[in-house]
Amino acid sequence: MxxxxxxxxxxxxxxxxxxxxxxxxxxxxxxxxxxxxxxxxxxxxxxxxxxxxxxxxAGRPISLRSAWAVIAASENDRDRLKEGGSVTSARARVHLDRLLAPYLVRADDEESVGELAVSLRSMFRNRAERRLLRAAPADLADLRADSRWASLVDLGASGIASGDVEGYLEESKVEGVAKDYLLVESDRGANVVLHVIPDGQYPFPNSRLRLAADLAEHRGPREEARAAELVHELAPEWKEVER
Known part of the structure; x- marks a missing residue:
């Protein structure tokens, strides 16, 4: 929300x-x-x-290509990592290790959660163009069900109750979706969060790291706390993969 x-x-x-x-x-x-x-x-x-x-x-954000490579590394998706080349793959693993290493030991205090949220927003800022829009409330159900989404962000499954629509949409489809649902830019009172990605970019719909980045960008205490939980889940799993 x-x-x-x-x-x-x-x-x-x-x-x-x-x-x-x-x-x-x-x-x-x-x-x-x-x-x-x-x-x-x-x-x-x-x-x-x-x-x-x-x-x-905050630290310098990484490029769109590198951001998605880090997310691929967090999923241990070796095939998609190879597509970016050996250098990109190696850098992605370094970025991921630097992000997750401090959270092998769980820290739930407000300061630690806030610092992690800042790191997520900074590192993954370039993964997509984030746009805040508004649709007529009566259109939200149809918009959520639209087949053109590359991936929807399931805030309900993440534990955040919200009637808003959030998802990843390929650049070539943005104009059509915006026109069909009369979406308008609305920084305040927005009920649609649109992440615009290049055509063909795989959005890793089940990625916990990507979801953590999505949640951190909401800047609310519940969303940031849930983002921290997801990172705490990933950190020990990543450590095992890298052994």
Missing amino acids: IMRMASVSVAQAAQRLGVSVPRIHQRIADGSLAAERIGSQWVVDERSLVRIQERSK
Whole structure:
């Protein structure tokens, strides 16, 4: 479920990013920082602010090809790893090991969960273009059942109750689906999360690591906690595979 976060003043945003107030106004003007005018003052959406803070301190995201190779490695899918070549395969295993190694010992405290969520969002940011959209509530059931999805994200099976629709869709099919269901961009109040992938990209529908990345991007405490659980499940299994 998409959560609406609180807003902060321009001065508070500047303090948190360590920049000047005019710089915040520049970011608002160029669209890199979401904000709205209330009376004569601008207020900044905290969710947008948190994203910028994360990107300034998180590690560099890996490429789309590498992100899916890491997911393939987590599934021990040797055939799809070979498709990327020996160098990509080796790098994928290194990335995966670095991600999972700290979580061989379970850590459920809020700080550890938050750090893991940041790592997931950073590492897998380029796996797909994430778009927040809105459909008429009456159309959600038909949209969920549409055969054009490459893969649906089953939030219910992950333990997160939500009536929203989330899934992976090949780039060539986006326009048709958006037109058929009158989908509109809607950062706030969105009920459709669309992950746009290149045509032919296998979305690993049963991957726990991919689901963990999906959940982490919701930024809610329940979603991040469930993402951590999935990573904790994977870590010892990966260790056994690598022995």
